[in-house]
Amino acid sequence: MANGFPAGSKREQGQQHERRAEQFLLGRGLSLVERNxxxxxxxxxxxxxxxxxxxxxxxxxxxxxxxGGAAASVSPAKQQRLRRAALSYLQSKGLNESRQSCRFDLVACEGTDINWIANAF
Structure with a gap:
């Protein structure tokens, strides 16, 4: 059991891919602010x-x-939930969404490939 989840569980697999994406983005000059x-x-x-x-x-x-692949799996409803969660984050940190530059990126992992889509939606 790793990270409190049964080995091979969907949640554990998801965390592995999130860590992979994080390392990929760190290697391209981004810095981590927060996970999950x-x-x-x-x-x-x-x-x-x-x-x-x-x-x-x-x-x-x-x-x-x-x-349809990983990128196609982000539906308009999912995009809306992400926008709302991002607004909640900005508000919780006292950041003004009209002044703080933001964007939404997608990291699509398919097999062993990673595709980074900046400004995905």
Whole structure:
């Protein structure tokens, strides 16, 4: 049992891919602000910083692209939940959403490949 989750559980696998995505983004110059921000409106996998911009990162994993792949799995409803959770984060930190530069990135992990989509939505 790693991280409090049964070995091989979906949650444990999700955390492994989030760590992979985090390391990938750190290697490209972003810095970590927070992992797994949760509020009643949803969860944000990673919150990173790129210069003066807060980057809200959704990490998705799919073994294959048979059913549209990882990027296609982020529905408009999921995007809306992420926007609401990001607004909650900004408010909880006393940041003004109209003054704080933000963007939403997607890290799509498919098999062993990582595809980083900045400004995904």
């Amino acid at each position: 921000y949760q509020c009643k409106l949803g969860e944000i996998d990673l919150i990173m910083r790129s210069d003066d911009t807060l980057v809200f990162v959704e990490v998705r994993y799919r073994k294959t692209t048979h059913f």
